[in-house]
Amino acid sequence: MEKPVIILGAKGIAHSALEIFNSNKVVVFGFLDEDQKLHGHEINVVPILGHTEDDGFLKLIGKKCEAFIAVDDNKYRQFLVKMLNEKRKVQPINAIHETAYVSTDAEIGHGNFINAKVNIGAGTKVGSHCIINSGAIIDHGATLGDFVQIGAGAIVNSNVIVEEDAFIGSGVILVSGVTIGKNARVGAGSVVISSVKANETVFGNPAVAIKK
Structure with missing residues (x-):
């Protein structure tokens, strides 16, 4: 995979998702999460950049980055999938x-x-x-x-x-x-x-x- 990945979600399976991409030598650009308290922190030196619905970061998806959704809650996971489909015209990649x-x-x-x-x-x-x-x-x-x-x-x-x-x-x-x-x-x-x-x-x- 040539493009780096933005991971939506910074809790639950997010840390494991990072490890998966690392295991495949795929660069993770950063995390996005709805919890503002996490913004500015890091997971294994990878920054939590901002909110999952921040267009400033979402605009990178599909052009410069791929996306993966690391959210355990199915309803929110479904919301984020729909958002990526509609706003960015992309599907999340597999991890x-x-x-x-x-x-x-x-x-x-x-x-x-x-x-x-x-x-x-x-x-x-x-x-x-x-x-x-x-x-x-x-x-x-x-x-x-x-x-x-x-x-x-x-x-x-x-x-x-x-x-x-x-x-x-x-x-x-x-x-x-x-x-x-x-x-x-x-x-x-x-x-x-x-x-x-x-x-x-x-x-x-x-x-x-x-x-x-």
Whole structure:
């Protein structure tokens, strides 16, 4: 990648995103964050330049810089994606750690965070703007929708479907063939042996729905 990167967001996964770009020898120009208290500070010698909606910095994106969104909150992440699409006519780039394995016939969208030691198998489909944390396994034939979050060490077995906006906690095991519905949440360490409905929260081994 020839252009440096501006990272939108300076909390949560932002430090890890910087490490990912460093691992690939990609220059990070700086961070932008909505929290004004962070402005003027640095993360590993890289400056936090200003606000995520500062046109003075945003105008660099697409011409002189690429953009990556390092925000955990899906609603704000979606807002920032829309802003970049509309204001700058660009898509955020992927941040894929050099130690991650991505199969040559996996399909990967835009703006994904794929951390160290992630394994993405043959025939998988990963949408856009997903967060896949360290050591997660996305096995062959699995499908992740847009804005899906996968916790560290989670195992998404073969032919699993994880729909848009779903959250899979750290250490979760999704057995082959299940579907996790849109906006569903699976608690850390759970073993999911049957499909989870949209907007449902499940937890345990085997995972069961938590009453609201």
